[in-house]
Amino acid sequence: MKAKGALLRRLPSVDSLLAQAPIQALIDSYSRDLVIHSIRQTMELARQAIIESRPVDTEFRALLPLIEENLREMTRPSLRPLINATGVIIHTNLGRALLSVAAQHALLTAARSYNNLEYDLDSGKRGSRLTQAGQLLRELTGAEDALVVNNNASALILILSALAKDAEVIISRGQLIEIGGGFRIPDIMRESGAHLVEVGTTNRTRIADFAAALSERTALLLRVHASNFKQIGFVEQPPLGELAALAQAHGALAVDDLGSGTLLDTARFGLEREPTIPESVAAGADLVCFSGDKLLGGPQAGIIVGRAEAIGRLRRHPLTRALRVDKLTYAALIATLQHYRLDEATACIPVWQMIACPLDAIRERARAWSAAVGGAVIAGESTIGGGSLPGATLPTALLALDCDAPDQLTARLRRADPPVIARIADGRALLDPRTVLPEQDEPLLKALQSSI
Numbered sequence: 001m002k003a004k005g006a007l008l009r010r011l012p013s014v015d016s017l018l019a020q021a022p023i024q025a026l027i028d029s030y031s032r033d034l035v036i037h038s039i040r041q042t043m044e045l046a047r048q049a050i051i052e053s054r055p056v057d058t059e060f061r062a063l064l065p066l067i068e069e070n071l072r073e074m075t076r077p078s079l080r081p082l083i084n085a086t087g088v089i090i091h092t093n094l095g096r097a098l099l100s101v102a103a104q105h106a107l108l109t110a111a112r113s114y115n116n117l118e119y120d121l122d123s124g125k126r127g128s129r130l131t132q133a134g135q136l137l138r139e140l141t142g143a144e145d146a147l148v149v150n151n152n153a154s155a156l157i158l159i160l161s162a163l164a165k166d167a168e169v170i171i172s173r174g175q176l177i178e179i180g181g182g183f184r185i186p187d188i189m190r191e192s193g194a195h196l197v198e199v200g201t202t203n204r205t206r207i208a209d210f211a212a213a214l215s216e217r218t219a220l221l222l223r224v225h226a227s228n229f230k231q232i233g234f235v236e237q238p239p240l241g242e243l244a245a246l247a248q249a250h251g252a253l254a255v256d257d258l259g260s261g262t263l264l265d266t267a268r269f270g271l272e273r274e275p276t277i278p279e280s281v282a283a284g285a286d287l288v289c290f291s292g293d294k295l296l297g298g299p300q301a302g303i304i305v306g307r308a309e310a311i312g313r314l315r316r317h318p319l320t321r322a323l324r325v326d327k328l329t330y331a332a333l334i335a336t337l338q339h340y341r342l343d344e345a346t347a348c349i350p351v352w353q354m355i356a357c358p359l360d361a362i363r364e365r366a367r368a369w370s371a372a373v374g375g376a377v378i379a380g381e382s383t384i385g386g387g388s389l390p391g392a393t394l395p396t397a398l399l400a401l402d403c404d405a406p407d408q409l410t411a412r413l414r415r416a417d418p419p420v421i422a423r424i425a426d427g428r429a430l431l432d433p434r435t436v437l438p439e440q441d442e443p444l445l446k447a448l449q450s451s452i
């Protein structure tokens, strides 16, 4: 007891520490309040250690690095870059799509300079926000007009609120989905004041089911991409073209929520064929909505394309102002769309680069990792993720690490700097080079070397 009392008394006071030159230097680079806070925390930890009879060095020399480390921890941004070795390309929990280099530059340029976001350089007067993004979207999708909002969830809420409030929206029972994060189609219908009319059955819905449900109160026929699940077997949904024709004949609108929405034919990459955005437009959908940061490979956004009249009604709705995107999103989106126009999406947009990456190149990297840190190279599968192409996979090569406690290994990898996210299967930790950027090889191997 006595020894503990003596040790506790030997801990320096906050005031005496503040008088030390190295602490003054810390105050200069952080702030006085932060440094005091950090000293108190560090002293409290030391006090606890003494009380629990753990060895503690109470010398200033030993305490200073602890205070410095504590300050670094306290001021580190909580949004940290990490290495995605899961092989899930559009990983919803890890920030979804990465931006192309051109989009990154555009974003930075927009951030550091005033710009003509809402200014017409010819007239010197206020201009419209969407001009260039709108032009590109029209050109790439074949639609008459376009509107960009915060994300696809808000796109859907805007469409329902502006076009179907107090009116009926007909949807197939097979498409009453939950997207994730508790976003359920029936709930958002209720929120936006639209009345849901469910037709068909879970597995089969025909155009006749929609026709039978039409009434004077029908505002929209809605198709929603199943996104994160897949129905196989005895299933049927009416083609979009039939829905659009039925809507038109009845003075209603056909809306297609594509979810991911792709401008490229996914079949080119050995994947199942996804309906493309231009196909939905060509099939006659009045409005088509999709995310900016799924298969499009751009910033988070909800993009709505379609008939000028319908987009005009959306644009005039007050929610549009509340859901609008900022200059950074426009900058990154315009740069992303340019890649499609220049036919360089697979060369420049990370999502497509990863999808298009040849298996040989991936295997080569897995072998290099294995040569550096051990482990076996095995065949496996990467997934697209982000509610795109449910169940679709791409053949890949994985670094497989055998160990007694793979969950402990993956936990150590998560604590690395930058953190590395791996997955576990059959008692092994697995790392997929497909989603690891080439410049991340070095930090990845460092993390592996100190974690294995």
Ligand SMILES: *Cc1c(COP(=O)(O)O)cnc(C)c1O
Pocket: 151, 152, 153, 154, 156, 179, 224, 225, 226, 227, 228, 257, 258, 259, 260, 290, 291, 292, 301, 302, 386, 387
């Ligand atoms: C992902 C998805 C959404 C939501 O899009 P966010 O951009 O995440 O808001 C809406 N509908 C479908 C069908 C989706 O797959």
